[in-house]
Amino acid sequence: MMYCKKKNSNKMNTALVAILILTCYLQMYQAQTRRARCYRKHVCGVNGKTYRNECVASRRGIIVACKRRCPCKPNCNCVRSYRPVCGWNGQTYGSRCLAFCERVGVRCPWPCPCFTTWN
Structure with missing residues (x-):
């Protein structure tokens, strides 16, 4: 019976050593990634x-x-079709999507300038 206990304790010691080595490796890896992130x-x-x-x-x-x-700037995936719009900043954009990618609201759905009154 003593032989069986000794054999099980050797397996347990081997497992503890493996866990210790793995823990050290993970701590070193985490320190390296933290250091790389800082630079x-x-x-x-x-x-x-x-x-x-x-x-x-x-x-x-x-x-x-x-x-x-x-x-x-957001990653924009706009369709490359030309439908010009006038932004609130007074610039013409190729489409509504391109204006929104630049974080500009659309003033009117045609090229600038926008006319506010119809005569």
């Missing part, structure tokens, strides 16, 4: 301010909106 280039926070890197933003409690300088 990235500028990021834009959800508050609209540019931060030097992701770590600076997270230390200040800011969620990263995009990994570039502000402002963040």
Whole structure:
């Protein structure tokens, strides 16, 4: 019976050593990814301010909106058809979708200028 107990304890010791090695590896990996994240280039926070890197933003409690300088532009997948619209900023955009991608509202559904009165 002693032989069986000794054999089971060896298996348990091997499992504990394997868990210890795996835990150390995961901690080193996490530290490396955290360090790499800190040296990235500028990021834009959800508050609209540019931060030097992701770590600076997270230390200040800011969620990263995009990994570039502000402002963040949405990834737009607009159909490439030409239906010009006039934006509220007075510029003509190729379509309503392209205007919204630039975060500009549409003033009228034709090229600028928009006429407000019909004579």
